[in-house]
Amino acid sequence: MDQAAILDHQFRVAAYVATWVIQLGYLAWLGLKWRSLKRAEKP
């Protein structure tokens, strides 16, 4: 593998990882919000 192909691979992996970090991070935030609202609902 030449240097350009290695860099292409690294940048592609970085883009995919960044996508999943953002999406799963948001999903986790929704989960935390859900939990706190469930607590608030209880009398």
Next chain:
Amino acid sequence: MKKFAALLYVLLTVTLMFWGYYQAIYVAPNDAMQGEIFRIIFYHVPSFAVAFVFFATSFAGSIAFLAFRRNFPDRAQIADALALAGAEVGVVFCTVGLTTGPLWGRRAWGIWWTWDARLTTTLVLWLIYVSYLLLRRFAAGPQMQTLAAVLGIFGALDVPIVYMANRWWRTQHPAPVFGGAPGSGMDPSMVGPFLWNLLAWFAWGVMILAIRFRLERKQQRIAEKEAQAALTA
């Protein structure tokens, strides 16, 4: 039954995500000019497509809120929750697009960013909807929902400008791949993986939109209960 359907939908979405990833990495060939970096398109373009659909959802919710707020308060609250969910999930997908784009640009163009029409209008779109979310978070009082609805409508007006930017002006951003000039388009071997990823990201988006919408409805009910309790106290 409702829970079962929801679980089935989540399972289907997760399967689609794995299938989309498999298609993007193992089925689609490397681009002759760009090599592997081209594969970012399978996450980048669907993210913006989904973001645009959800900003349109927010737009529809905002209009419905303004239409219903005086005579149908219950419907107005549902519309407001939809507008908020659409804007928030749209921002998440827009953030993904604005993150993956520069990673592609650095390898393809040699620069992370340039102030061309497509990139600038997209950043403006993101900033408008971030302002919308900040307004909803920090403004208080009975006018907050109305102000947010108006901002949501203005924000959505930027979507067609973003879409048309690389058709109306010469941009550093590539010309449209789909629906562009004659000769534009994707190699047939790449279309399948692209469409699978589009479907997978759309399914994922609908899933998190549904969660966010339910959360907001729950929050509205709690706020209503608290307001009633305060009145009777």
